[in-house]
């Protein structure tokens with residue numbers, strides 16, 4: 001497969017659950033006039049049920065297998081904005097595919113700010129079920145190293161969705177000019 005030109009590569013958003021990948025990805029896609037793909041939504045469409053129910057009915061391994069299949073397919077498309085689920089980068093194969101074929105932004109939110117969002121997430125995120133705050137903090141800390149594989153980090157503390165999206169679009173336009 002020929003390497004896709006930088007400007008045509010799809011943009012991938014990674015980071016811990018709840019940092020805003022889905023919301024900010026939609027805003028970035030709109031600003032760039034690109035299609036938006038949310039991997040969780042694609043999996044949900046396949047199973048006709050949300051991730052929480054897929055985890056409960058079929059188990060996490062089945063979810064991860066479909067996550068890998070769908071990301072492998074989507075990452076080779078041109079000109080998309082793609083938001084991954086927060087656990088996708090646990091799979092080395094997914095890291096490798098995305099690093100080679102896409103431009104990856106890591107949405108970085110500190111624990112201090114993240115913990116204020118817990119109420120928005122607790123009901124819908126299966127990996128948070130049955131965990132206390134210490135265990136969730138442990139998961140947050142354990143997962144940070146996997147997101148270090150990226151092309152650009154965006155610190156999102158105290159940033160509105162639109163501000164983060166503008167920052168991403170601005171940095172992309174700069175890179176496209178510099179490396180044209």
Ligand SMILES: Nc1ncnc2c1ncn2[C@@H]1O[C@H](COP(=O)(O)OP(=O)(O)O)[C@@H](O)[C@H]1O
Pocket residue numbers: 015016017018019020021022023024083117120156159160161164
């Ligand atoms: N920059 C932000 N500031 C405040 N709330 C946000 C921000 N980004 C996302 N949110 C909220 O946090 C929750 C999780 O966002 P979501 O986009 O689903 O995250 P992810 O896809 O990373 O799990 C949503 O309720 C969303 O409205």
Ligand SMILES: O=C(O)C1=C[C@@H](OP(=O)(O)O)[C@@H](O)[C@H](O)C1
Pocket residue numbers: 015016017018021022040051052084085086087088124125126127
């Ligand atoms: O971190 C995880 O393991 C997961 C994150 C979720 O996506 P978001 O990061 O968009 O919440 C979703 O893929 C699933 O619930 C598993």
Ligand SMILES: [Mg+2]
Pocket residue numbers: 021022023038040083084085
């Ligand atoms: Mg999401």
